[in-house]
Amino acid sequence: MPRWLLLPAGLGALLVAVPIVAMALTVDWANFGALVTSDASTDALLLSLRTAAVSTLLCLLLGIPLAAVLARSSGAATTALRSLVLLPLVIPPVVGGIALLQAFGRRGVLGSTLEVLGLEIAFSTTAVVIAQTFVAMPFLVLSVEGALRTAGTRFEEVAATLGARPGTVFRRITVPLVLPGLASGTILAFARCLGEFGATITFAGSLQGTTRTLPLEIYLQRESDPRAAVALSLVLVAVAVLIIGLTRGRRDSLAEGTA
Template sequence: MRSAARGYVPQVLAVPAVLGLAVLVVPLAALVGRVEWATLWRDVTAPEALAALALSLQTGVVATALCLVLGVPLALLIARAGARTAAVLRAAVTVPLVLPPMVGGVALLFLFGRRGWLGPVLADLGIQIPFTTVAVVLAQTFVALPFLVLALEGALRSTGVGYEQAAAALGAGRWRILWRVTLPLALPGLVAGTVLCFARAVGEFGATALFAGNAPGVTQTMPLAIYTAFNGAGVSQGTAVALSLLLLVTALAVLLLVRAWRPGGPSAEVPR
């Protein structure tokens, strides 16, 4: 019975499987091994580290809120569109996931930069976006939005429209159906997408570096502070390792939270 439950995969494949797992786990173990535990608290609470941490959290929260405002309607549009339209929209949303983050930064510069499409208009209004904290939020939103949209769209598509049709037949309006039926049914996907979105925003590096720069206290987030430290400037390498550990712990916490809210999990029961 145990053999049947595990299937009939050739046992020799366990060797490359373990090697693949090692490729993912061993570097992280090496990172943990380099942490100076005696000075960990001091490193994490250094003024430069706290500034980078605070900026990452603040911009991450704002970017996540912006993703919710824009991403929930987009996910609803994709989930309820026809097959061909949904495929095109889903592909457009997925593009930032497969693009190198640096390309996203260049694209944002060509849109909001001084010589970009919107640059002259913004300059006439006295607005500068590149190399400001606003640029950090926009870069984080660009790379994190697909995580929310795809997670929520999948949850919405899996729930179907049967309950919505029943609510409409009972006289409920569109907004009431949205808030009382559609979104509660897709809540696990919404929560998972929001958490993943926040984690991706906090960990964003490439697009932020090109579009927002690396000014301490203004645009230097945790990933940029870590990169700067290992290039001999900014925070110490001990602080950089401590911040790297903090990002690792954050990622693990995100995965555990997503698992708790995954469709089919204990928190994914259909409301009655």
């Protein structure tokens, strides 16, 4: 490794580390417990963890098949589909929230029909899950599709020539081969769900105990009580670091097992 890489690498690390350290240094530690254990803060944290878990599960259920289709297909239709799937990565989350509102809101394309059936999605906990899934699924699709392309199709073709059915090949050959990439995608998706703000507040609103996740609570506290906002921000960082650390260890063990 060239030694000159150390300078920009160090600057990059400082760019990430200094704001986090500064936040930790400015927290009102004497009143930290009271700041983060209010009813509103606890409700927001628990709601964030619940909805992020459900949204990540949806990302897995929908994203793995989607990534497999993209990795094993080619042509103009596949390119167009890939561009559409990755669109939430490049548009502002607020724009994604507006798009969801136009689709599932009371006056939306699908929302008006769903309301007749007694289903109201916008400004509900379901809306939080949909918003988080919308913005997080591309991270999982990117990771899994890349892992599938890297793994190639040799083992799948051998299994097929031995008489294995496509479903069996996918379940017993394809998925185990891409477990490290799948773990990485799951980590990214969960982290993105946990920190989602723009699409959530636009599509789901900010109702305590129903749609107000921890990022929304931090934003509201920033206006009324900056000390509480800093403390809650540190809690969110700590939860994210804990989740990433646990799942990263699991990913490394999967990579070793696959190797």
